[in-house]
Amino acid sequence: MTLRLPDQRLDHWRDRLPDLLNRYSQPIVDLDCGDWMLNCSDLADLCAAVTEAGHQLGRITSRVPETIVSASALGLDASRSNTPSNTEDRPNPAVTGPSDLLFHHGTLRSGDHLQSDRSILLFGDVNPGARISSTADVLVWGRLRGVAHAGCEGSTTAKIVALQLRPLQLRIADVVARGPDDLPQVGLAEQAQLKDGVIAIEPAVIQSLQKR
Amino acid sequence: MSTTRTILICSGKGGVGKTTTTANLGIALARQGAKTVVLDADFGLRNLDLLLGLENRIVYTAQEVLAETCRLEQALVKHKQEPNLALLPAGNPRMLEWLKPKDMQAIVALLERQFDYVLIDCPAGIEDGFKNAAAAAREAVVITTPEVAAVRDADRVIGLLNTKGVQPVQLVLNRVRPKMMSNQEMLSVDDVTDILALPLLGLVFEDEQVIVSTNRGEPLTLSDSSSPAAQAYGNIAQRLQGEDIPLMDPSQARRGLRARMRKLMQTRIF
Numbered sequence: 234m235t236l237r238l239p240d241q242r243l244d245h246w247r248d249r250l251p252d253l254l255n256r257y258s259q260p261i262v263d264l265d266c267g268d269w270m271l272n273c274s275d276l277a278d279l280c281a282a283v284t285e286a287g288h289q290l291g292r293i294t295s296r297v298p299e300t301i302v303s304a305s306a307l308g309l310d311a312s313r314s315n316t317p318s319n320t321e322d323r324p325n326p327a328v329t330g331p332s333d334l335l336f337h338h339g340t341l342r343s344g345d346h347l348q349s350d351r352s353i354l355l356f357g358d359v360n361p362g363a364r365i366s367s368t369a370d371v372l373v374w375g376r377l378r379g380v381a382h383a384g385c386e387g388s389t390t391a392k393i394v395a396l397q398l399r400p401l402q403l404r405i406a407d408v409v410a411r412g413p414d415d416l417p418q419v420g421l422a423e424q425a426q427l428k429d430g431v432i433a434i435e436p437a438v439i440q441s442l443q444k445r
Numbered sequence: 446m447s448t449t450r451t452i453l454i455c456s457g458k459g460g461v462g463k464t465t466t467t468a469n470l471g472i473a474l475a476r477q478g479a480k481t482v483v484l485d486a487d488f489g490l491r492n493l494d495l496l497l498g499l500e501n502r503i504v505y506t507a508q509e510v511l512a513e514t515c516r517l518e519q520a521l522v523k524h525k526q527e528p529n530l531a532l533l534p535a536g537n538p539r540m541l542e543w544l545k546p547k548d549m550q551a552i553v554a555l556l557e558r559q560f561d562y563v564l565i566d567c568p569a570g571i572e573d574g575f576k577n578a579a580a581a582a583r584e585a586v587v588i589t590t591p592e593v594a595a596v597r598d599a600d601r602v603i604g605l606l607n608t609k610g611v612q613p614v615q616l617v618l619n620r621v622r623p624k625m626m627s628n629q630e631m632l633s634v635d636d637v638t639d640i641l642a643l644p645l646l647g648l649v650f651e652d653e654q655v656i657v658s659t660n661r662g663e664p665l666t667l668s669d670s671s672s673p674a675a676q677a678y679g680n681i682a683q684r685l686q687g688e689d690i691p692l693m694d695p696s697q698a699r700r701g702l703r704a705r706m707r708k709l710m711q712t713r714i715f
């Protein structure tokens with residue numbers, strides 16, 4: 234029997250895991266991570282929780298390449314799963330709310346690459362040498378100093394918002410811009426959007442933090 | 446649980462001062478009374494023994510200890526002048542393949558029985574050499590210089606250490622040139638800590654004496670040298686031991702010099 238992490242739209246796996254493990258009877262836990270994008274420290278936490286509950290971690294399956302890469306990096310037995318997606322049967326693609334937003338806590342350091350097919354809300358900094366990319370919007374509750382790509386599958390209405398926008402490079406859809414040379418104003422969130430085919434940076438308006 | 450502090454000295458980028466820091470910190474801690482062992486995990490390009498002037502005393506390495514062809518005591522090289530310090534070479538430069546994370550853990554477990562500090566001199570890079578060296582570390586000191594590339598690589602290493610649960614990770618900023626910093630020709634201390642977001646364990650100024658002492662095989666901290674780098678390493682050792690020693694301020698260092706110059710000039714005038 235495989236242990237499935239909860240549907241992202243319903244629960245956070247961290248909240249549900251202890252309970253799921255409690256109800257799991259076999260010694261070896263084969264884990265289906267579904268649509269969760271898990272980084273190395275998430276997976277390390279997962280492993281620890283499994284061991285703590287007295288089980289042993291077996292195979293990991295996931296439908297997210299990043300999760301598989303992170304798991305392999307930790308030396309875990311990871312492969313792509315073939316169970317149907319939780320999100321493919323999404324009733325209404327226009328539905329708003331946390332389901333089309335990926336939350337990520339923590340700073341992206343040089344060499345990290347956070348990617349999602351949802352809008353990303355990052356609590357932390359994007360350091361020089363790190364990348365963040367989304368098919369939709371990129372929202373950074375911190376300092377953006379690396380490379381950000383919004384609308385990476387071509388959406389020209391995607392935008393990039395950061396508390397401090399000082400990127401090495403910005404990309405929206407297939408338009409590329411080098412970061413501004415001058416220092417941003419302190420305490421003023423800024424946003425980058427495509428205007429007439431070029432990336433324009435301006436102070437972020439509250440409204441831009443809400444979904445279109 | 447052992448109370449030994451097993452600290453990885455690492456950097457990402459090569460040549461920023463890992464081995465120099467390991468040697469000087471090892472001596473400084475030993476002089477402050479802590480039983481300290483320095484473990485050369487960069488054994489492909491081993492030179493910690495050189496810096497400590499112990500090259501000709503190495504007979505065995507950790508490799509033989511684990512193979513049980515010698516006892517740990519036989520492989521440990523005691524420092525000539527500083528009996529609290531010992532060196533353990535991790536391996537023979539020609540046997541690059543042997544040291545795996547579990548070997549590292551086994552060696553460190555042995556060392557933790559008799560030492561207060563285990564300092565691990567890590568190879569540059571983030572590949573296997575780094576991962577093996579990091580396998581047994583509880584804490585880490587990341588060395589960087591105020592250069593963009595060194596800071597970038599340090600950031601990468603910190604990210605990796607975070608995923609391994611190494612805690613705390615502290616920062617040493619090496620080869621600081623106060624004059625270049627105040628002229629903004631070099632990243633400032635704030636520029637560096639702003640990106641790396643780590644507690645700053647110490648600043649070491651660029652100091653010719655480091656190179657002189659390296660070539661002699663006598664780390665600066667061995668004598669009561671008043672050179673700025675020697676003091677910096679002493680301070681770092683004290684801070685590691687939990688003492689509250691104020692950081693050197695590069696701008697003050699300059700002002701101090703200028704004030705002294707001014708005084709000199711005044712003396713001449715009168």
Ligand SMILES: Nc1ncnc2c1ncn2[C@@H]1O[C@H](COP(=O)(O)OP(=O)(O)OP(=O)(O)O)[C@@H](O)[C@H]1O
Binds near residue numbers: 460462620652653
């Ligand atoms: N504070 C300093 N002032 C002047 N020279 C220094 C200082 N720190 C280190 N150096 C010099 O920099 C060089 C490299 O130092 P070291 O060998 O300690 O670096 P490393 O990080 O161990 O290098 P590797 O990555 O090759 O192992 C040496 O020649 C050393 O003398």
Ligand SMILES: [Mg+2]
Binds near residue numbers: 463464465487566
């Ligand atoms: Mg070295």
